[in-house]
Amino acid sequence: MSVRLDGAVIRLEGECRVEDAEPLLSLLQEEAGRVVDLSAAGRLHAAVVQVLLALRPPLSGEPADSFAARWITPLLATARPG
Numbered sequence: 219m220s221v222r223l224d225g226a227v228i229r230l231e232g233e234c235r236v237e238d239a240e241p242l243l244s245l246l247q248e249e250a251g252r253v254v255d256l257s258a259a260g261r262l263h264a265a266v267v268q269v270l271l272a273l274r275p276p277l278s279g280e281p282a283d284s285f286a287a288r289w290i291t292p293l294l295a296t297a298r299p300g
Contacts, residue, residue: 220259221245227278228252230259230266239265246273256281262290270294 220234221241257279280287
């Protein structure tokens with residue numbers, strides 16, 4: 219599994235597949251303010267990106283995958299709705 223809780227930080231590691239979206243969602247909903255660390259993340263499945271876009275958790279690190287680093291991370295960093 220690519221989603222791992224480490225204290226208050228949710229670490230995405232390696233390739234994040236569709237089945238990682240649900241555990242990520244659960245961890246983010248369990249406790250507000252958890253940070254998602256992308257520094258060890260590879261490719262992010264669209265379902266994982268949708269969870270991140272919907273909940274807009276605080277992020278740290280930059281994914282190793284060049285597409286995610288160039289396109290997804292800036293999208294997640296844009297102004298949050300509300």
